[in-house]
Amino acid sequence: MKTVSNDRKRIAIIGAGPGGLTLALILQRHGIQPVVYEREPHDMSSERGGSLDIHEESGQKALKEAGVYEKFQEIVRYEGEDFRVMDKSGKIYIDEITEQDAKGERPEIDRGVLCDLLLGALDTDCIKYGYKLDRAVSMDNGMTELHFENGSTDTVHLLIGADGAFSRVRPLLSDVKAEYSGLTMVELNVLNAAEDHPDLAEFNRLGKMFALGDHKGILGQFNGDGRIKVYASFEAERDWLETCGIPFDQPAEAKRRLLEMFNDWDDTLKNYFRYAEDAVLPRRIYMLPVGFKWKRNAGVTLIGDAAHVMSPFAGEGVNLAMLDALELALSIVQHNNLAQAIEAYEEKMYEYSSEKARESYDNLKLIFSDDAAAKLSNLMNQYHEQYSQQ
Ligand SMILES: Cc1cc2nc3c(=O)[nH]c(=O)nc-3n(C[C@H](O)[C@H](O)[C@H](O)COP(=O)(O)OP(=O)(O)OC[C@H]3O[C@@H](n4cnc5c(N)ncnc54)[C@H](O)[C@@H]3O)c2cc1C
Structure with missing residues (x-):
């Protein structure tokens, strides 16, 4: 078969959430033009989600590679790092107040504002709104056929599911459901x-x-x-x-x-x-099972919640989605062979995401256990001690 280089291969991303948009933007910056299919109509003004904290080692790293970090710093809310924990009687166990002008490592941004930041830098001609993926089918030639609820179809070399917890791409790779x-x-x-x-x-x-x-x-x-x-x-x-x-x-x-x-x-x-x-x-x-992996497919992979949706108690959902986007985009750029690019990305992603999924599961159990406020306070103190010794 004649080989086609990655910048000529048809790459489809399902989902224009933070993960899908970050991936599209980093690929575009490397001269690769994907198509992004999003089920919602263009005007997504109604319910776009709450405030998310963006971590230095993951979400912010991806924003740097996407070329929007300076703009992010202009709009992000460092004061949003205040954190209080109390019990049901109002007894306070943790009371962290961000000092004025202090710049912590986990500033806050609303999900819709983050998506707008990414959209502002993207060549948005690549996004097709109102395209809800119904199903994807693997073909004998290694390509994947996409069927949308609006009746459209497409055939692609690489399909990336960035379509959240109830991914319609995941069934191509595994029977496991969230x-x-x-x-x-x-x-x-x-x-x-x-x-x-x-x-x-x-x-x-x-x-x-x-x-x-x-x-x-x-x-x-x-x-x-x-x-x-x-x-x-x-x-x-x-x-x-x-x-x-x-x-x-x-x-x-x-x-x-x-x-x-x-x-x-x-x-x-x-x-x-x-x-x-x-x-x-x-x-x-x-949530998906902690340590979830799927059967490798040379033309299909997942990022973000589609790959490892977890409870919100590690604060990692959006950060992992953007880190996955960064790792996958760079892997596609660095490998001319898509199968190798996917393998390298997935091996790395399984390692860091399973660690966070375990943390999120443990936190979920702790937060809804007896004496949860006291236990959470102890955990945070241990974390601060470890961190200050590093
Ligand atoms: C509306 C909304 C509000 C949220 N609010 C919060 C919040 O307040 N706090 C918090 O911590 N987390 C929130 N989350 C989750 C958080 O945004 C995710 O954990 C994180 O952003 C992971 O990003 P992602 O890009 O993997 O998936 P998501 O952010 O879930 O994005 C998935 C995208 O795929 C699209 N999509 C889904 N199915 C299909 C399909 N079949 N075909 C085409 N497109 C499809 C969706 O419309 C969405 O744009 C929210 C998610 C959504 C969708």
Whole structure:
């Protein structure tokens, strides 16, 4: 068969989330033009996600390679690193306040703002919006045929699934599905917190607040648009959302029922529910098995949540997605043979992602165990001690 160099091969990325966009941008900077298929319409203004902390050794490293690090520094929120942990009575165990003008290693940016930053540098002609992948089929010649719900098809040399937890690319590589982790989170929003609810804004500070107890949590996270995203979090059976009888499409009633569930919690903590406006969104948290690997395919691979979705308690989801994008892009650039490029990327990715998946699983168990606030405080102290000795 006639060989075609990587910059001439047809490469499709499914998903224009942080992982897919970072990958497309780094490839473009190396003269490789992929096509990106995204299921959402071009205007994704409705729900684009909350604040994410971007780590120096992974997310920021990828942004440097993507050529947008300077712009990132202009818009990122270093003050978003404030972190408080308390128990259900409001007793404080951790109270980290970022000093003014201090530049930590994990500044915050809203998911939508991060995507806009990447889109601003990308030649966006490569993105096809409104293309939801229905299924992908391996062909005898090693290429992969893509079928979209809008009736379109494409045939590509390399298919990269950057399509999140419920990837439609993953079934080509494995029968393993993301499983319910046992944790359900109900998302609420306190809008314009500083202006409309200054008492709660001061209590939460500019970063994250975790109140933990009784195998439950109230988590508050300041976002760049002035809202506090609130997550009522608890262990629940998989079908709890269907059986609990809470009408999540009626926010006032849903809030009343959540207040009942947290009835004996500190009154200030209950303000996170009382002050919430807007929709109430329940979500089950899913994860792939720790150490998940798939059968190698010379023309198909996965990055980000599609490869290793995990609970949010290692804060790694977006960072790993961008690190995967960086590693895969450089591997494609460095190897003329796609099979070798995929092998080199996957071996490296399995190693660092499984370590983070283990950490995320252990944190999930710890955060919803007895005396969780005290245990989390001990863990953070150990981490700080280790870090200061390095
Ligand atoms: C709307 C949204 C909000 C989020 N909010 C938060 C948050 O507040 N905090 C947090 O820690 N994490 C959040 N996450 C998860 C976090 O963004 C991911 O862990 C991280 O960004 C991993 O990035 P990714 O690019 O691998 O996947 P994702 O960010 O999940 O992006 C996947 C992309 O693929 C697209 N897609 C999915 N299926 C298909 C298909 N069949 N065909 C075509 N396109 C498809 C999706 O529309 C999306 O654009 C959110 C994810 C989403 C999608």
